Amino acid sequence: MTGYRQHPITIRESALRINLKWGWSLSALLLLAACDGQQDNVTVVRSQPLSPASAPSGQANTKTMTLGEALDKRPACDRTVWLQTNNLEQTGGQPATVEYQCDLSTAQIQVLFSAQWTAWVERHQRRLADSEKLKTAALDKKNSQQTEQALSTARWLFDQLQASGDLARYRSLVTGSPVQHLRLDGVNAFFASPEGLSYLATTLKTKKKIAVAQAALKAVTQTVTSTGLATDTKTTDVCQAPALFVLAVVLTPEEIDEALSECDAAVAQRYQTDIDVAEGKAKAARTMLETLNAPVTVEGAKEVITWTVSQSGVPQLSTHVFELTVNAGGTVRQVTKNPGYR
Numbered sequence: 001m002t003g004y005r006q007h008p009i010t011i012r013e014s015a016l017r018i019n020l021k022w023g024w025s026l027s028a029l030l031l032l033a034a035c036d037g038q039q040d041n042v043t044v045v046r047s048q049p050l051s052p053a054s055a056p057s058g059q060a061n062t063k064t065m066t067l068g069e070a071l072d073k074r075p076a077c078d079r080t081v082w083l084q085t086n087n088l089e090q091t092g093g094q095p096a097t098v099e100y101q102c103d104l105s106t107a108q109i110q111v112l113f114s115a116q117w118t119a120w121v122e123r124h125q126r127r128l129a130d131s132e133k134l135k136t137a138a139l140d141k142k143n144s145q146q147t148e149q150a151l152s153t154a155r156w157l158f159d160q161l162q163a164s165g166d167l168a169r170y171r172s173l174v175t176g177s178p179v180q181h182l183r184l185d186g187v188n189a190f191f192a193s194p195e196g197l198s199y200l201a202t203t204l205k206t207k208k209k210i211a212v213a214q215a216a217l218k219a220v221t222q223t224v225t226s227t228g229l230a231t232d233t234k235t236t237d238v239c240q241a242p243a244l245f246v247l248a249v250v251l252t253p254e255e256i257d258e259a260l261s262e263c264d265a266a267v268a269q270r271y272q273t274d275i276d277v278a279e280g281k282a283k284a285a286r287t288m289l290e291t292l293n294a295p296v297t298v299e300g301a302k303e304v305i306t307w308t309v310s311q312s313g314v315p316q317l318s319t320h321v322f323e324l325t326v327n328a329g330g331t332v333r334q335v336t337k338n339p340g341y342r
């Protein structure tokens with residue numbers, strides 16, 4: 001009887017051991033399945049075929065090469081790693097991610113990086129020199145007061161021609177004529193030509209009126225010439241050639257006076273703005289040179305490519321970046337660059 005009572009306990013213990021054994025076996029199988037799934041996704045990406053034309057330089061041949069073979073044999077890589085960063089269970093059924101890493105040769109990258117660094121230094125040295133030249137030119141213009149003197153002379157010219165009445169007669173002659181928008185030398189050339197003389201005879205009719213108009217043109221020309229003011233400019237800044245305001249028949253005398261006053265007010269600020277802009281560019285160039293003059297070494301360079309693999313086992317290129325780790329003056333920085341294509 002005693003042995004009979006103990007028998008059910010033995011059965012229960014055996015059942016428990018069997019359940020535990022099956023539980024451990026099931027867990028092991030699931031773990032292996034997950035590892036197999038991870039390995040399968042990496043294999044799926046690596047086994048993608050490449051045509052001979054798309055193989056990396058120096059590796060093309062008549063035999064079809066896989067993506068894994070091509071990427072593993074790249075001379076630029078000191079070491080390559082393939083891994084899966086997640087799986088379907090971890091992402092809730094979303095595509096798995098496979099990553100390829102290529103540790104680029106630090107020695108080769110250092111040579112290229114040093115050459116690029118030197119080019120950056122030279123570029124900012126040129127920018128600094130150009131900015132200093134611009135500042136010097138702006139200071140020279142400001143100190144020479146050429147524009148201020150020209151404006152003062154133009155004001156005198158305007159007042160003189162206004163007082164004599166020659167400006168009004170000149171405006172009456174030129175307004176509506178074929179040379180209304182020409183420079184002073186063009187106006188003189190036209191009215192000295194047969195075509196201009198014919199125009200005078202047709203519009204003014206009498207010899208007296210023609211003589212008065214010609215005298216006014218001569219007086220204006222002589223007075224402008226005596227001032228030495230330019231009657232043309234290669235820039236859009238008319239304040240640099242203020243005589244153009246005085247001779248502009250499309251402006252009223254009031255508008256001419258206002259334009260000259262505006263130039264007077266703006267000229268000092270214009271030079272200071274040019275100086276400030278040049279100083280700002282020079283400061284930016286100096287700041288960059290201070291940064292670039294620090295000793296820089298490449299501590300690591302890596303190319304990383306990722307693919308997503310859907311549940312159907314179809315891989316798709318996801319990201320492609322270069323990661324560069326540099327030590328600049330004791331400060332380690334990492335720069336990530338996208339090549340710009342996918």
